[in-house]
Amino acid sequence: MRYLSTRAASPDASAKSFCDILLGGLAPDGGLYLPESYPQITRAELDAWRGLSYADLAFAVLSKFIDDIPPADLKAITARTYTAETYGYCRDGADAREITPLRWLEPGLALLELSNGPTLAFKDMAMQLLGALFEYVLDQRGEEINILGATSGDTGSAAEYAMRGKHGVRVFMLSPAGRMSDFQRAQMYSLADSNIFNLAVRGTFDDAQDIVKAVSGDAAFKAGHRIGAVNSINWARVVAQIVYYFKGYFAATQSNDEQVAFAVPSGNFGNICAGHIARMMGLPIARLVLATNENDVLDEFFRSGSYRPRAAAETHATSSPSMDISKASNFERFVFDLVGRDPAKVRGLWAEVDAGRGFDLAQTPYFDRLAEFGFVSGSSTHADRLATIRTTYEKYGVIVDPHTADGLKVAAGLRSAGVPMIVLETAQPAKFEATIQEALGRLPQRPQALLGIEQLPQRVETLAVDVQAVKDFIAARLAA
Ligand SMILES: *Cc1c(COP(=O)(O)O)cnc(C)c1O
DSSP: OOEEETTOSSHHHHOBOHHHHHSOOSOTTSOOEEESSOOOOOHHHHHHHTTOOHHHHHHHHHHTTOOSSOHHHHHHHHHHHSOHHHHHTTSTTSOGGGSSOEEEEETTEEEEEOOOSTTSBTHHHHHHHHHHHHHHHHHHHTOOEEEEEEOSSHHHHHHHHHHTTOTTEEEEEEEETTOSOHHHHHHHHTOOOTTEEEEEESSOHHHHHHHHHHHHHOHHHHHHTTEEOOOTTOHHHHHHHHHHHHHHHHHHOSSTTOOEEEEEEOSSSHHHHHHHHHHHTTOOEEEEEEEEOSOOHHHHHHHHSEEOOOOGGGOOOOSSGGGOOSSOTTHHHHHHHHTTSOHHHHHHHHHHHHTTOOEEOTTSHHHHHHHHTTEEEEEOOHHHHHHHHHHHHHHHSOOOOHHHHHHHHHHHTTOBTTBOEEEEEOBOGGGGHHHHHHHHSSOOOOOGGGTTGGGSOOOOEEEOSOHHHHHHHHHHHHHO
């Protein structure tokens, strides 16, 4: 399987293998990597996959995309990644062996629990695999990587929990000092692993992000210190997420003749992009329901054909903060497919995006193709989230987090008879106590394993908003 850039002038000349793109980010031409074609799943394969454990299913799916890791090694990697220990200890009472248990709320409506991993959000599903893959490839090559990132909470902690203790990998994670919840701080800063470095910057998340951009933009420093990233455009994260669409489908249906719909709380379009690829592979998905919060750039696109990314200053801070995104970094992957995999067309559209104008496909044949790809969309507000959290608790006795509530709210209006709607549960309510308190007048239960986490000793270095100070910190740790 070869990978090409969505903007490649000449796909064949620049095609890469899986391990070649694993450690990188964007393609050199600014595009995103995709397989040169999507593997097609036969009916016989689908039948054989139905009974597999999560780890074996992950191996089966990943094998379709990875041909430069020996099968026995890949199988060992999925077996040690998708374990009940990693995906079970954080939800009391769930069946940890399922890794992603399906919970029916009523006939035709279910939650697929993706947030039973160590940081209580679905990002653990892919990030844990990434940690194992990084370690494997770096060991093989005798190389090291220093992951530099900025986080406002979720992604940084998922990356740290995935990379802790991995050889060849160090993580330098910047966070805005004093701007995360006590719980988020405790989750990250209490890690005692010697390859994890927390840097609290005396500024905002945007300041931290700007420092990361400045350090990564210094080509000499980047190469000399082997700086890398694990952001949401990483192809391995997308491919790992394809697995649970298959798992969810098998759990919700009796036979491979049935169809399902998935509703996906969306921000950077990474999660639902994996659903799109599962569908392109032949999984019987009738509909992909994209749910946004008040930051509804993607909902606007799927309704009108007009893509108008907004500036950071126009992005609303909402109570489903992991979806507060107005420029969806993975969206280019879907548009590449939508325009018939024409890289020249993608280059033209993204020239408009980069110029701050965006683009409008309403008057083009592409707009009519959106339905062919199964996409529908909707958006949700703070009031919708509170109401959904309340009614879900009253009707089913289940507490959902605010992001999952956005998914449930949008899904409610788009169900059709005979097609089960599977809403992806992207976080546990314990992560968002304040909003649950506001909706229900009570706190969600916290998993046993995380009680008292705020009392653990914390390790964090506080720095000024200063690019040089961050570079000096990294250089000193590499010399040590
Ligand atoms: C990251 C995240 C999302 C959005 O996922 P994308 O892949 O960026 O679309 C939704 N909910 C939660 C809880 C998240 O952490």
